[in-house]
Amino acid sequence: MKIAVAGTGYVGLSVATLLSQHHDVTAVDIIPEKVALINRRVSPVKDSYIEKYFREKPLKLKATLDAAAAYRDSDFVIIAAPTNYDDEKNFFDTSAVETVISLVLENAPDAVIVIKSTVPVGYTEQVRQKFHTKKILFSPEFLRESKALYDNLYPSRIIIGADMQEEGNASAARKLAGLLQEGAVKEDIDTLFMKPTEAEAVKLFANTYLALRVSFFNELDTYAMVRELNTEEIIRGVCMDPRIGNFYNNPSFGYGGYCLPKDTKQLLANFENIPNNLIQAIVDSNRTRKDFIADQIIARNPKTVGVYRLTMKSNSDNFRSSSIQGIMKRIKAKGIPVIVYEPALQEPEFFRSEVVRDLQEFKDRSSVVIANRMSSELEDIKEKVFTRDLFQND
Numbered sequence: 001m002k003i004a005v006a007g008t009g010y011v012g013l014s015v016a017t018l019l020s021q022h023h024d025v026t027a028v029d030i031i032p033e034k035v036a037l038i039n040r041r042v043s044p045v046k047d048s049y050i051e052k053y054f055r056e057k058p059l060k061l062k063a064t065l066d067a068a069a070a071y072r073d074s075d076f077v078i079i080a081a082p083t084n085y086d087d088e089k090n091f092f093d094t095s096a097v098e099t100v101i102s103l104v105l106e107n108a109p110d111a112v113i114v115i116k117s118t119v120p121v122g123y124t125e126q127v128r129q130k131f132h133t134k135k136i137l138f139s140p141e142f143l144r145e146s147k148a149l150y151d152n153l154y155p156s157r158i159i160i161g162a163d164m165q166e167e168g169n170a171s172a173a174r175k176l177a178g179l180l181q182e183g184a185v186k187e188d189i190d191t192l193f194m195k196p197t198e199a200e201a202v203k204l205f206a207n208t209y210l211a212l213r214v215s216f217f218n219e220l221d222t223y224a225m226v227r228e229l230n231t232e233e234i235i236r237g238v239c240m241d242p243r244i245g246n247f248y249n250n251p252s253f254g255y256g257g258y259c260l261p262k263d264t265k266q267l268l269a270n271f272e273n274i275p276n277n278l279i280q281a282i283v284d285s286n287r288t289r290k291d292f293i294a295d296q297i298i299a300r301n302p303k304t305v306g307v308y309r310l311t312m313k314s315n316s317d318n319f320r321s322s323s324i325q326g327i328m329k330r331i332k333a334k335g336i337p338v339i340v341y342e343p344a345l346q347e348p349e350f351f352r353s354e355v356v357r358d359l360q361e362f363k364d365r366s367s368v369v370i371a372n373r374m375s376s377e378l379e380d381i382k383e384k385v386f387t388r389d390l391f392q393n394d
């Protein structure tokens with residue numbers, strides 16, 4: 001089987017690695033540095049399993065900037081291009097996905113196109129009509145960043161959005177499911193087939209549920225802080241009910257990362273003219289939480305606030321849309337100087353705040369250090385640290 005993957009971010013690179021164990025895979029990107037790194041078997045993203053597979057497995061994987069050549073003769077083209085939220089249009093910007101679809105239809109009219117990017121509910125049906133083809137499937141991706149390949153090797157489920165009544169679609173959907181199962185280590189993976197629109201809804205409702213859970217425990221924490229109660233004791237007590245469960249309940253500065261903020265906003269946009277309170281509240285709750293956290297820090301009258309890591313999670317090098325950046329903005333808006341400690345950053349400044357490379361200097365110069373996730377590196381200045389990381393897990 002010949003497979004092309006468009007986009008080599010977390011999604012594209014992990015899927016390309018997974019499938020290249022058994023098939024010829026060409027990964028396409030528009031960034032030359034990424035292509036060069038992949039061809040040298042260096043992962044452009046921090047991900048222990050991708051790094052391990054690059055080192056140890058004989059993968060049939062190559063990367064290229066030449067999209068047209070990669071799509072030509074492909075049996076499947078998997079799209080993992082970005083779909084950022086456009087705040088002006090109040091919808092995902094799906095232009096990169098459509099650029100790929102056009103190129104594939106020009107160069108490989110018989111290829112099956114699989115959208116793995118997260119898209120608005122109803123999107124696949126729209127592009128099928130726009131491009132006059134039924135050969136576009138949607139398969140939501142559920143990976144976590146920094147565990148990207150692991151989550152494809154041991155997937156919670158595989159979901160394929162296709163028209164199972166239509167022979168061509170049904171056989172393409174079964175082949176795709178077979179490819180994803182074949183690359184995985186886990187056996188007997190729950191695999192669901194449904195229409196593309198339902199599959200799109202699964203993705204957005206799943207991420208919105210995760211955001212709801214984060215927001216719930218964050219609001220519990222806000223309540224406990226205002227009332228001077230012990231958040232830890234309350235959460236432990238609440239979560240012993242097996243219907244609630246003692247997991248994914250660690251307070252933070254807000255939900256963040258590339259997906260949860262944008263996917264909740266997109267679901268809310270899809271709810272236009274449909275009665276709801278909760279979906280709106282999940283989006284609003286994150287803003288309220290960040291306002292509250294920033295107010296707590298400002299109330300300490302710090303001379304300089306030190307931001308310890310821009311990342312969401314402790315083992316990550318990725319800080320796209322991390323919640324601590326929202327806190328930073330609010331503190332700076334009050335005229336309080338902010339310095340940043342972030343080893344993953346090469347630049348001397350981050351949004352006009354100085355990046356301090358030396359940890360000791362950073363500690364000495366900060367009157368309050370804010371950390372979305374606590375670290376043993378900060379133990380010696382514990383009394384200066386503001387964090388809501390109560391359970392030391394992500």
Ligand SMILES: NC(=O)c1ccc[n+]([C@@H]2O[C@H](COP(=O)([O-])OP(=O)(O)OC[C@H]3O[C@@H](n4cnc5c(N)ncnc54)[C@H](O)[C@@H]3O)[C@@H](O)[C@H]2O)c1
Binds near residue numbers: 009081099141258
């Ligand atoms: N990151 C996650 O945890 C995650 C999880 C599930 C789903 N998703 C979704 O998957 C999609 C990709 O996410 P990501 O985190 O991998 O994104 P990313 O931004 O890390 O990577 C996207 C890559 O696509 C490349 N690209 C842009 N336009 C292109 C084009 N026309 N042709 C080829 N490559 C192109 C970019 O240069 C970039 O390297 C998004 O829709 C996202 O919402 C992400």
